[in-house]
Amino acid sequence: MNHKIKYVFVALCLMIAVNLSANSNGLLWNSANDAYSMGQYETALNDYLKIEENGVHSYKLYYNIGNAYYKTGSMGKAILYYEKALKLNPAGEDAKTNLQIARLQTLDKIEVVPEFILSTWIKEIRNMISSNGWAYVSVALFAVVALLMLLFKFAPTTGQRKFSFVMACIVFLFAIFAVIFAANLRANANSEDEAIVMVPVSNVKSAPNATGNNLFILHEGSKVEILEEAGKWCRIEISDGRQGWMQMNDVEVI
């Protein structure tokens, strides 16, 4: 009996705590937005980061953090947070624009190896909405498939039944695609294989030690792909295909 009461009490406390933190996040969010609008970017940034420390995230939060970093002059961090925002919502038009502007301020101009055009198109379509968006779309499409199947079973005329069957197949295909996109975006968002250079200058070496030859240098704000990690070093690849070893401290994973 006593135990039961205890559990209930603990559960209640937890709920209250969650509620409180949600509340405090909301308050922080508002005060940060106010500070930003007054031009107090440092204050705004601190509040946004406190929200992030509470273990929650959202596209808007990352986007606003990116803006605050941009205004305080830390381009590397700004780019990092815009990328984070775009990971959550690849369709975020504002984050895309600001990311481009922030990239203008970085020094490295890395040639991008052109991709197969079809995969670019598919990626563009995929990035039109977020992972959750695709999930909702897939649910809606499955519902439509079910409806069409019912129609196929109970339509009065043969023509109607035939039509609804074909439509059901097509919509089912679309639903499968939506599921794949949603899962793909989720995998992207959860992956930790991309990073942004955080120090003004970082030497990329031929081997994971300080004595390795310098292959090239990267500046703050450049995006790298992490291929493998070895101790304090990681093997990276930049978008033009060159690879090298970099210190883990120099980069921050998106």
Place this chain on the structure above:
Amino acid sequence: MRYLRKVLLLLMLFVGGSAFAQNTFTVDAPRVVGADEIFRVVYTADGEISDFVNPTVTGAEILAGPSPSRMQSTQIINGQRTERLEISYTFILRPTGEGIAKISPASATIGKKVYTTKEISIEVVKGEAQQGGQQSSQAEATGNAPAGQRSSQGEISAKDVFLKLSFSKTKVVKGEPIIATLKLYTRVPIAGFEDIRFPVFDGFWSQEIETPQNINFVRENVDGQIYNSAVLRKYMLLPQQTGDVTVKPAEMICQVQVRTTPSGGRSIFDDFFDSGYQIVKKRINSGQATIKVSSLPAGAPASFGQGVGEFSLDVKLSRDSVKAHEAGSLVVTVKGSGNLNLIEAPKVELPADFELYDMKTSNNYSYGVNGIQGSKTFEYPFIPRSEGVFEIPPVEYSYYDVKSNRYVTLKSLPVAVKVTKGDNVVSGGSLIQGVSKQAVASLGEDIRYILQGGAGFSAKGRFFVGSVLYFVVLALIVAAYAAVYQFLRRRAKLRGDVVRTRNRKANKVARKRLKLAEQYMQQNLRSPFYEEMHKALLGYISDKLAIQFADMQRDTIKETMEAKKVSKGNIEEFMQLLEDCEMARYSMDGGAGEMSAQYAKAIAVISNLEGEL
């Protein structure tokens, strides 16, 4: 008051000091004299001498002196008056023997300050007695050279006038500076020069370091003979070839004055109308000279910059801290003596993120007796592209030390550069073209404003797809589908929709069975029609219920139909129709209308049964 006095005193001291500084006290004496020659030593001051202390002379006797003289001149130029006072003390001396005559310093008090001259050493050689003790005064190249004259006339020997090209060294290494001096020695008066050809230094980098406009003759002792010598040219030579390098000699034609008339029979008119001198041209030549130039020893360090001599290195930054995207420069100064003008720039290594621009060189050296002295400055402009503290690694520079005959490597200390954060990238004036172009495009742009309203926070790493909720929703859809399907199916059954859907098929069966009956009906054959109807109905039911045609009894048909759960209405209708047909086969009443009604009834009954069986 006291303060004012101090100021006044200071002012007076200053004025006084500057007044004293104007005074000079010099001595003038020949460098070389003949053993029997009477010569003069003159002390000159430009102020009133209050106390003149005589020098002591050894190796010569004072014939007369000190005899003071005073010269005062006043000049008025454009209303400006300058007064000049010259006080001189003259001694007339005669050497007591060959060797060195020494005259100790004399001192004089001018104003309140004591001035002292240097000690003078005069070389006394066994030479012919010469008139006019002081011969070292200036003579124009074209004018009369008041040189010692020879009593013999006409012939000018090679000893009377000659050119001499002397070198500071004749054995050198490549690049080691040499001073070459071209001197004219003469014992005869010279009226002028013609066709002067200066030496040609093939295989050397040469630079004239002294080119006197006026030829100053100085007395000099050459092998016990007193000559008047003059420096014509002084060269700085830097050997560029190795081996025995010959210098092409200098050549010139001297116009020598020779007394024509014998000293005895000269009339006063001769003296008046004729100078008594004749110009004799004499070609003189400095003679070939060879200089041995050895190459630098092997094993020069990598940082060797062709420098030969003695140098020091200084590396510094133009500014200690530079802003990113702003220009700074590394200044490397090589100081010392040697072939400074020919040294190469030292190699500097800048941090990877520095853009290095063209190096600038500035010279600050002079050509002297020890080679080229001074410094050469190399300025390496750079633009750091990012902030931070960088270290410029030590600059190494090697040269060949002539004194110790080995290579010496100089190494500077590493220099730390602090690059502070630059102003806006756009405002940096020293940007390279491409980047500034790109940056200008975003000048009027700003990032978009923050997003407000509900932030829609969610826990990190949580997504709808693949979550439990997602699968629950999918399951709900399937469940909903199943439920609706069941519901619709049941409702259709209730409404007989199922029968209707089957009707079409049943109808077809019925029509097929009653095809013959239909034909009879159209031919209005009453008896065969009913017979066919009866047969068709029985045939149908026997097929459907799987009853043997032989066992066809009404009761069995009814029972079997009831067992198959055919509705009562249908059973009764079927049984009625069967009875009607049987009856009508044998009765003659009824017309065509009755036949078609019975036919329709049969179709309906079969169709209904088809739906239920």
